[in-house]
Amino acid sequence: xxxxxxxxxxxxxxxxxxxxxxxxxxxxxxxxxxxxxxxxxxxxxxxxxxxxxxxxxxxxxxxxxxxxxxxxxxxxxxxxxxxxxxxxxxxxxxxxxxxxxxxxxxxxxxxxxxxxxxxxxxxxxxxxxxxxxxxxxxxxxxxxxxxxxxxxxxxxxxxxxxxxxxxxxxxxxxxxxxxxxxxxxxxxxxxxxxxxxxxxxxxxxxxxxxxxxxxxxxxxxxxxxxxxxxxxxxxxxxxxxxxxxxxxxxxxxxxxxxxxxxxxxxxxxxxxxxxxxxxxxxxxxxxxxxxxxxxxxxxxxxxxxxxxxxxxxxxx
Amino acid sequence: xxxxxxxxxxxxxxxxxxxxxxxxxxxxxxxxxxxxxxxxxxxxxxxxxxxxxxxxxxxxxxxxxxxxxxxxxxxxxxxxxxxxxxxxxxxxxxxxxxxxxxxxxxxxxxxxxxxxxxxxxxxxxxxxxxxxxxxxxxxxxxxxxxxxxxxxxxxxxxxxxxxxxxxxxxxxxxxxxxxxxxxxxxxxxxxxxxxxxxxxxxxxxxxxxxxxxxxxxxxxxxxxxxxxxxxxxxxxxxxxxxxxxxxxxxxxxxxxxxxxxxxxxxxxxxxxxxxxxxxxxxxxxxxxxxxxxxxxxxxxxxxxxxxxxxxxxxxx
Numbered sequence: 001x002x003x004x005x006x007x008x009x010x011x012x013x014x015x016x017x018x019x020x021x022x023x024x025x026x027x028x029x030x031x032x033x034x035x036x037x038x039x040x041x042x043x044x045x046x047x048x049x050x051x052x053x054x055x056x057x058x059x060x061x062x063x064x065x066x067x068x069x070x071x072x073x074x075x076x077x078x079x080x081x082x083x084x085x086x087x088x089x090x091x092x093x094x095x096x097x098x099x100x101x102x103x104x105x106x107x108x109x110x111x112x113x114x115x116x117x118x119x120x121x122x123x124x125x126x127x128x129x130x131x132x133x134x135x136x137x138x139x140x141x142x143x144x145x146x147x148x149x150x151x152x153x154x155x156x157x158x159x160x161x162x163x164x165x166x167x168x169x170x171x172x173x174x175x176x177x178x179x180x181x182x183x184x185x186x187x188x189x190x191x192x193x194x195x196x197x198x199x200x201x202x203x204x205x206x207x208x209x210x211x212x213x214x215x216x217x218x219x220x221x222x223x224x225x226x227x228x229x230x231x232x233x234x235x236x237x238x239x240x241x242x243x244x245x246x247x248x249x250x251x252x253x254x255x256x257x258x259x260x261x262x263x264x265x266x267x268x269x270x271x272x273x274x275x276x277x278x279x280x281x282x283x284x285x286x287x288x289x290x291x292x293x294x295x296x297x298x299x300x301x302x303x304x305x306x307x308x309x310x311x312x313x314x315x316x
Numbered sequence: 317x318x319x320x321x322x323x324x325x326x327x328x329x330x331x332x333x334x335x336x337x338x339x340x341x342x343x344x345x346x347x348x349x350x351x352x353x354x355x356x357x358x359x360x361x362x363x364x365x366x367x368x369x370x371x372x373x374x375x376x377x378x379x380x381x382x383x384x385x386x387x388x389x390x391x392x393x394x395x396x397x398x399x400x401x402x403x404x405x406x407x408x409x410x411x412x413x414x415x416x417x418x419x420x421x422x423x424x425x426x427x428x429x430x431x432x433x434x435x436x437x438x439x440x441x442x443x444x445x446x447x448x449x450x451x452x453x454x455x456x457x458x459x460x461x462x463x464x465x466x467x468x469x470x471x472x473x474x475x476x477x478x479x480x481x482x483x484x485x486x487x488x489x490x491x492x493x494x495x496x497x498x499x500x501x502x503x504x505x506x507x508x509x510x511x512x513x514x515x516x517x518x519x520x521x522x523x524x525x526x527x528x529x530x531x532x533x534x535x536x537x538x539x540x541x542x543x544x545x546x547x548x549x550x551x552x553x554x555x556x557x558x559x560x561x562x563x564x565x566x567x568x569x570x571x572x573x574x575x576x577x578x579x580x581x582x583x584x585x586x587x588x589x590x591x592x593x594x595x596x597x598x599x600x601x602x603x604x605x606x607x608x609x610x611x612x613x614x615x616x617x618x619x620x621x622x623x624x625x626x627x628x629x630x631x632x
Contacts, residue, residue, distance in 0.1 A: 077597070125465050137563065144458045148565020149441050150601050155562040158595040160555065171596050239476065243559040246471040247453065249464020279474040280487050281393070285466050 002059045004307055005050060005097075008106060008299025009033070009042075009065040009089075011080030011133030012182070016046050017300040018054050021313040023117040025297050027053065039075075039083045043096035060310070061093055061101045062303040064109030066134060070151030073103040079169040080133045104306040106130065106299065107154045108145050111138025113302030114254060115145075116312050118293045125250045128291060129156060129241070131257030135177045141248060157181060159240045179236045182258070185212040189229045200225035216262030231269060233259075238273030245278050245286060254291035256298055318375045320623055321366060321413075324422060324615025325349070325358075325381040325405075327396030327449030328498070332362050333616040334370050337629040339433040341613050343369065355391075355399045359412035377409055377417045378623040380425030380615055382450060386467030389419035395485040396449045420622040422446065422615065423470045424461050427454025429618030430570060431461075432628050434609045441566045444607060445472060445557070447573030447582075451493045457564060473497060475559060477552045495552045498574070501528040505545045516541035532578030547585060549575075554589030561594050561602060570607035572614055 003026070007016040010033065017028030029049055036042040050058070067078035068089075075087040093101045104112070107130045114120035114128055124143050130136040135157030139146040146153045157177035158170055165174025166184070178184045189210055193202055201223040205214060218226035244250060259266055271288045278286065293301060304310060319342070323332040326349065333344030345365055352358040366374070383394035384405075391403040409417045420428070423446045430436035430444055440459050446452040451473030455462040462469045473493035474486055481490025482500070494500045505526055509518055517539040521530060534542035560566060575582055587604045594602065609617060620626060 139563070141457050141462055142460045146457055146564060149567040150565055150598070152595070152598055152601075153563065153565035155565075155595045155598070159559050159562050160593050163555070172593070239479070240559075243475050243556075244563055246475050247455070247469065247560055247563065248462060249466055249469035249471075251465040277476050277488070279468070279471045282466070282468055282471070285468070 001057075003054055003057045004304045004310065005046075005054075005058050005061045005099075006297075006300035006303035007046065007061065007063045007093075008109070008303050009063065009081070010106065010299070011066070014042060014046075015297060015299050016049075017297050018050060018058070019301060019304045021311065023301055023304075023312060025300060028297050028300060033081070036083070039087050039089055039092050040096070043093050047096050058097070058099055060307045061097060061099050062109070062305070062307040062310070063089060063093065063101065063103045064106035064299055064303040064306070065089060065103060066106055066136070068103055068105045068151065070105070070147055073101075100308070102307045104303075105136070105138070105147075105151065105154060106302075107136030107138035108147060109138070109302035109306045110136075110256060110293075110298055111140050111145055111302070112305040113293060113298055114291055115140055116305040117301045118291060118298070119252070119254065119289075123252055125248070126252040126254065127244060127248075127250050128254040128256060129237075131180065131255065131259050133182050135180050137244070139244075139248070139250065141250070156240055156244070159243060161236045161239050176236055176240045180233050180240075182212050185215060185229065185233055185259070186210045188232055189215050189225070192225050192228055196225050202226060212259050213262060216259050216265060220263055220265055230265060234266060234269035235273045238270045238275075239277055241270070241274050241288075242277030245274070245282055249282065249285070251285050252287045252289070254289055256291050256294045260290045260294055317373075319370055319373045320620045320626065321362075321370075321374050321377045321415075322613075322616035322619035323362065323377065323379045323409075324425070324619050325379065325397070326422065326615070327382070330358060330362075331613060331615050332365075333613050334366060334374070335616060335620045337627065339617055339620075339628060341616060344613050344616060349397070352399070355403050355405055355408050356412070359409050363412050374413070374415055376623045376626070377413060377415050378425070378619040378621070378626070379405060379409065379417065379419045380422035380619040380622070381405060381419060382422055382452070384419055384421045384467065386421070386463055389417075391419075416624070418623045420619075421452075421454070421463075421467065421470060422618070423452030423454035424463065425454070425618035425622045426452075426572060426609075426614055427456050427461055427618070428621040429609060429614055430607055431456055432621040433617045434607060434614070435568070435570065435605070439568055441564070442568040442570065443560060443566050444570040444572060445553075447496065447571065447575050449498050451496050453560070455560075455564070455566065457566070472556055472560070475556045477555050492552055492556045496549050496556075498528050501531060501545065501549055501575070502526050504548055505531050505541070508541050508544055512541050518542060528575050529578060532575050532581060536579055536581055546581060550582060550585035551589045554586045554591075555593055557586070557590050557604075558593030561590070561598055565598065565601070567601050568603045568605070570605055572607050572610045576606045576610055
């Protein structure tokens with residue numbers, strides 16, 4: 001039996017796991033991205049973690065990461081990673097493991113994971129929105145992952161949702177990520193707290209400890225300030241997603257990432273706003289869902305799904 | 317030699333022509349859409365026009381039209397056509413001509429025309445924006461035309477460019493079409509004329525005679541009000557197109573339609589605004605052009621290109 005190592009590199013966490021060709025995760029773990037000053041250190045640490053049990057059984061490695069140049073399989077100018085402007089991630093892992101390594105944009109990898117292991121098996125068109133430090137999108141259109149001319153498709157996080165709005169890490173103004181990325185959500189909460197009369201559950205949290213998931217959880221308990229923040233996040237996300245739907249008529253859109261763990265509130269409110277922005281004919285053709293891979297190491301499965309020549313076993 | 321009849325049905329004009337398999341247009345003509353109270357009348361008139369020279373030589377008919385339901389090949393609820401809510405356009409032309417008829421969304425047909433007869437021959441990814449009464453988009457991604465789950469892909473005209481903006485024919489607020497469709501451009505000009513001090517070349521034109529092309533032509537001659545209108549149109553169009561580029565990383569975008577005949581001003585100004593809205597990494601990966609099919613019956617060629625089993629002759 002072949003085993004594969006899947007690694008999902010994000011701005012906050014690195015998830016990795018060993019997967020068999022049926023998509024079963026035999027081992028998984030999480031590291032904090034900021035604990036590593038170089039990608040070499042990360043590779044060495046992951047090798048240590050899997051070596052004892054799986055070293056001789058692994059046949060290939062797949063990596064999902066932000067800002068991947070598809071031609072070179074290097075990470076280029078990723079605003080949320082501090083390991084250098086150009087990170088030759090493929091070479092670094094090949095040298096560390098002496099195994100073939102495939103690298104793909106994280107959201108595209110996630111989409112491939114949904115296609116191979118998840119709800120996307122029978123869908124010609126779908127998209128996945130990854131909500132974390134950044135905001136990403138992986139699209140499958142006419143049954144193929146969309147990479148675009150430069151491998152840069154899926155920059156949902158940099159759709160402008162407020163002309164002349166907040167400055168984004170990319171340098172533009174009013175990008176979705178500046179409002180719906182983790183930092184953006186916290187910024188909105190701090191802004192609203194400043195103008196609130198003090199009656200918010202969020203006041204009990206140190207401002208430096210505020211996190212998007214806490215804000216969403218407080219909103220579920222009807223905290224008024226948190227509800228305003230969540231509504232604003234869902235309004236902006238719905239606005240951006242309406243563009244995707246109007247342009248590409250993709251019915252099934254999956255959500256994944258930290259804030260999707262706060263129950264149904266994100267999905268429900270985003271869908272409400274989204275429907276006000278899409279062409280009326282398309283209003284009842286929208287199916288926004290939390291992906292089931294969300295609960296099962298979707299980033300790891302996506303990273304495995306993009307391994308070149310990976311063939312999934314028939315899954316029951 | 318086989319001949320094909322291509323028909324491009326728009327809100328203002330119906331262009332039709334007879335084309336051989338090399339893409340040469342042997343005959344073409346234009347009718348005014350508003351001269352016909354039913355699609356049956358239109359079919360009969362076109363039949364009269366081509367019968368004497370081509371009746372026995374035609375082997376199939378292709379039609380590009382707005383709001384086509386891809387399953388039924390009927391036109392459904394087209395806001396800019398007054399021939400009934402559901403127009404069984406395929407059946408109407410089949411009965412009139414006793415020939416096989418293929419029907420496709422007009423912008424998708426145009427994209428197929430560029431792929432078969434124009435600049436799209438060697439491009440894996442491109443899009444065409446049709447600027448007329450409405451604003452449409454045809455996209456080719458991974459070498460295939462994008463239709464979406466319901467054949468409704470390409471609703472660029474209904475991307476919201478101003479939240480809480482002008483009411484659109486579709487019922488939503490702030491759609492691109494309400495600003496960049498023919499009526500929207502004229503509305504903007506009237507609004508700006510009302511607040512201008514009177515020194516505009518547009519004041520010499522009866523308000524009821526104002527047209528987008530005249531406004532663009534006046535802008536080319538530096539008429540200040542017209543320049544403001546054109547800048548506003550290009551700003552909104554650039555904003556909407558930046559969404560397409562950020563999401564799909566499509567480098568080559570072609571423009572076609574009435575206002576593209578006013579020289580380079582539309583292309584140049586739209587590209588300028590567009591580049592301010594796209595992710596900085598993509599700024600130099602944008603190639604906005606007027607399609608060469610613009611001058612040569614592109615709508616007719618597109619309609620022919622979507623005919624089922626149509627195979628273009630090797631074109632030199």
